[in-house]
Amino acid sequence: MNFAYTIVYVADVAASLAFFDRAFGLKPRFLHESGAYGEVETGAGGATLAFVDHATARDSVQHDYVAADASPVPLGMEIGFTVADVAAAFERAVAAGAHPLAAPTVKPWGQTVAYVRCPDGALVELCTSMG
Helix, strand or coil: CCCCEEEEEECCHHHHHHHHHHHHCCCEEEECCCCCEEEECCCCCCCEEEEEEHHHHHHHHCCCCCCHHHCCCCCCCCEEEECCCHHHHHHHHHHCCCEEEEEEEECCCCCEEEEEECCCCCEEEEECCCC
């Protein structure tokens, strides 16, 4: 089995693609003509970060779920990005409209970590590489 993709369920796919470009520099790779599905370039060795609108997601899952943007607190999962300069990445994300949750902090194991919440509700970790 191989990890292939993560899909974030959002209200507005095009808006999420634009935000991830402004906040994290991840360029849109694909947006379906319906606007219901889109992907960003991740540079992650083939793993895809995608976004799908709530109507399409609920139709596919055939169940309701907690929409991240409707939850007053972040959901118990995150998208993680490794960056060389966590402080700069954190400031860029906040300037683009992310809500700051945890400013850059050096953890006891030496890794620098910060957290933001995107306008679409997604929780994002920005951190230095462990390797």
